[in-house]
Amino acid sequence: MHETGLAIEAHKIARAAADARRGGAIESVTLVVGELSAVEPELLAFAWEAVVSGTPDAGARLVVEWRRASQHCAACGDIAERAAGSWLRLCPRCDGPLAVTGGDELDVRSVVFCEGGDA
């Protein structure tokens, strides 16, 4: 249950980015969250609401862009056959070994904020 800590960090980063532009209240923050980032998006949204309440950014929306990890075969390329939440032991086409790529994203992608002064 480390989503609260992540929400606090994301809010700090977003607030600093808005402050650097002399921005007002944050309207929304877009996070990129990978499948292997050990983050549960619903818990993160819940934590986000709690973290921004009581700050001038209360009510700011959190938008999560989910990124899947990819299982990759050296011979056949990315394996699209993998069902969400499951993993293949071997390449379904050639029985070759697979590598996992991507899915570890956990980034603040963008921030939407009101113009300074109208916050």
Add this chain to the structure above:
Amino acid sequence: MTEIDVRQKVLAANAAAAAGLRSAFRDTGTLVVNLISSPGSGKTTLLEATAGALRGRFRLGALDGDIATERDAERLRRQGIPARQILTGGACHLDARQIEKALSDEDGRLSALDILFIENVGNLICPTSYDLGEDFKVALLSVAEGDDKPFKYPAIFARAAVTVVTKADLLAHVDFDLDAVRSQVAALNPSGKLLVTSSRTGAGLEAWYALLANALADKRAAQVLALR
């Protein structure tokens, strides 16, 4: 309304602290191993055995993360190695700033080591995301936990350079398909190593000790090259 691109890692502050630790560990030539597993899979017991076997050859030390009690650090101190408990007070993982603080509170007693073990809070999920400046992560999986865990907790098994199967002396008493675990780990992490051990009987521990000694030798060799 204004929209701006930020493109910054949520864990940037942790990453910066971890980079500082990694650089300090490079300077002292200390091999740092971050052990991650569920509670009760045998992290402390493996470290007790390791301390007993290797403390004459290497300067060892440990940081033990737990929500409560000094028990793990006390167990390792009884094995004759310096160990400090980090109490997280409810947090489910260690972060790099806690490691920095613990090392500085120890005032040098945990620096200039050959190998520093960081025993993370018992949890297969959250600790995966936090870089502690380690050389590599080790995932432990006891045979009593079941053979489906790598695919159920893919993040840690994809990132751990070494998976240590523990409590192998119980294999005869539980339904644990070792080959299934091998193939799951291989799918998630083709370059990962897998060791099968029992801290109770000592089976497989020589391979674990050799892995540590080799990793330390590699790190020292890289340090010598960098100084040239």
